Amino acid sequence: MRALIITFGTRGDVEPYLALAERLQSEGHEAVLCAPEAYRTEAARSGIGFAPAATRMHELVRDGMSTAAGPMDVARAARQMTAAMRDSLVEQWDAAQRVEPTIILSHPKALGGLHIAERLAIPFAASLPLPFLTPTGEFPIPFMTGRHSERWNRMTYQFNRFTAIAYGGMINRFRRRQLGLARESRFSDFLHRDGAAVPVLYPVSPAVVPRPHDYPESAHLTGYWFRAQGTAEALPDDVSAFLDGDGPVVYAGFGSMGFGRHAADRGRTVLEAVRAAGARAIVARGWGGLEAEQADDLLVIDEVPHELLFPRVSAVVHHGGSGTTAAGLRAGRPTLICPVLGDQPFWGERVRALGAGPEPLPLMKMRADSLTERLTDLIGNAAYAERAATIGEQISGEDGTGRAVQILEEIEAT
Structure with a gap:
C-alpha cells in the first residue's frame, strides 16, 4: 500500500495522521503526509514522506488566532482565505501526481482528497478525530449541544452539505481545470461516491464516544491514533x-x-x-x-x-x-x-x-x-x-x- 494522507489544521488535526503514517511504515507500507510546511521537520524525524499543502492557510489561521479579539475577527479572517484554499487544492493534486498513491485518506477540511481519488480511480477514505460526518440519532452533529429527538439529531447532519454548497464553485473549477472531471452537484455530500458509502475512520476511543447503535458498517471508531511511546523527547x-x-x-x-x-x-x-x-x-x-x-x-x-x-x-x-x-x-x-x-x-x-x-x-x-x-x-x-x-x-x-x-x-x- 502507498497511502497519501492529506490533512490541514492545528496540531490536533495533524498529530493523529502523523501517528497513522508512522504505523503504516512500521507495518511495511509506504505513507506520505500531505500537510502544512510547519510539520515537515516532524515527518522527516519520523522517517515518513512529506508533501507540503495548505501552508498559507495554516499561516492565516495561526496569525488570525493569535491576534483576534473574538469569533467575529476569525470570521473576517476566514473570508480572506479563498485564494489560499485554491492554492491548497492544486498543491494536493501536485502531491498526488508525485506520490502515485494506491489509496488516499483525507481530512474533510483539506477538500481535495475525494476528488483526486476519483481522478486517479483509487480507493478513498475520509477521516477526522470527531464523529462529525456520519448521521446518528444518539447525538446532534458535534457543533451543537443539548438533548433532542433522534429524528432531529439525524437532521442536523445535513450541515455537512455546507461544504459543497459554500465551496461548490471552487471545487468544480478544480475538478474541471486540474482534474478534467465533470462538475458535481452543490447538494452532494461527503459520504457517498458513485452511490456507494465512503468509508470513514474516526480516530476516537469507544471508551469516550461509544459507537452509536445506528452507525453503518462504513463508519469506524478505531480508537485514538497515538504515536508510539518514546517518540517524544524528554521533558525540559x-x-x-x-x-x-x-x-x-x-x-x-x-x-x-x-x-x-x-x-x-x-x-x-x-x-x-x-x-x-x-x-x-x-x-x-x-x-x-x-x-x-x-x-x-x-x-x-x-x-x-x-x-x-x-x-x-x-x-x-x-x-x-x-x-x-x-x-x-x-x-x-x-x-x-x-x-x-x-x-x-x-x-x-x-x-x-x-x-x-x-x-x-x-x-x-x-x-x-x-x-x-x-x-x-x-x-x-x-x-x-x-x-x-x-x-x-x-x-x-x-x-x-x-x-x-x-x-x-x-x-x-x-
Whole structure:
C-alpha cells in the first residue's frame, strides 16, 4: 500500500495522521503526509514522506488566532482565505501526481482528497478525530449541544452539505481545470461516491464516544491514533524541576482558541484561581491563548509533549480540542474543559458525562471566582480522578493505529 494522507489544521488535526503514517511504515507500507510546511521537520524525524499543502492557510489561521479579539475577527479572517484554499487544492493534486498513491485518506477540511481519488480511480477514505460526518440519532452533529429527538439529531447532519454548497464553485473549477472531471452537484455530500458509502475512520476511543447503535458498517471508531511511546523527547529540565515541587500541579492551555488580545487577562485569571484552589500551574501559551508572568507557583511554557507532561500533573484545564482531550484522558487525568467554539462543547460534555471532570466552563465566561470553584472541585473530588484513571486504562488498552491500518488494507483490497 502507498497511502497519501492529506490533512490541514492545528496540531490536533495533524498529530493523529502523523501517528497513522508512522504505523503504516512500521507495518511495511509506504505513507506520505500531505500537510502544512510547519510539520515537515516532524515527518522527516519520523522517517515518513512529506508533501507540503495548505501552508498559507495554516499561516492565516495561526496569525488570525493569535491576534483576534473574538469569533467575529476569525470570521473576517476566514473570508480572506479563498485564494489560499485554491492554492491548497492544486498543491494536493501536485502531491498526488508525485506520490502515485494506491489509496488516499483525507481530512474533510483539506477538500481535495475525494476528488483526486476519483481522478486517479483509487480507493478513498475520509477521516477526522470527531464523529462529525456520519448521521446518528444518539447525538446532534458535534457543533451543537443539548438533548433532542433522534429524528432531529439525524437532521442536523445535513450541515455537512455546507461544504459543497459554500465551496461548490471552487471545487468544480478544480475538478474541471486540474482534474478534467465533470462538475458535481452543490447538494452532494461527503459520504457517498458513485452511490456507494465512503468509508470513514474516526480516530476516537469507544471508551469516550461509544459507537452509536445506528452507525453503518462504513463508519469506524478505531480508537485514538497515538504515536508510539518514546517518540517524544524528554521533558525540559525546568519543567521536570517544577513538577518535582510540593503541591498539586494543574496544566492550563487554550491552544489556538484563546484570542490573543485577552491572553494576559486570562493568564491573571488562571493564576488567581489556581492560587485560591491551593495548587500550582503550568501554563502553555499556545497560539496566543494564554500569557502570564512566571512565578514560584507558575511556570510558563511554549510546547511540551502532552504524552510526557500530562501523566505528571494532577489535572488538566484546556479548550477542548479533540487531541488535547484525548491526551488528557489517556493520561487518566481529571479534566476541565473551557470551550470556545466548534466541537469543543461536545468534548466538554463528553468529559462531564463520563464523570472525568465537572461541567464545562466556557472560556468567554471564565472569571476568577468561577474558575476557582471549578478547580477546587476538579482537584478535590476523588471521583473524577478515579473515573479518569479507569478511562485512561481503557484507552491505553486500545490499538487505534493498528485497527486503522487493518481497515485501510481491507479497503484497498476490495
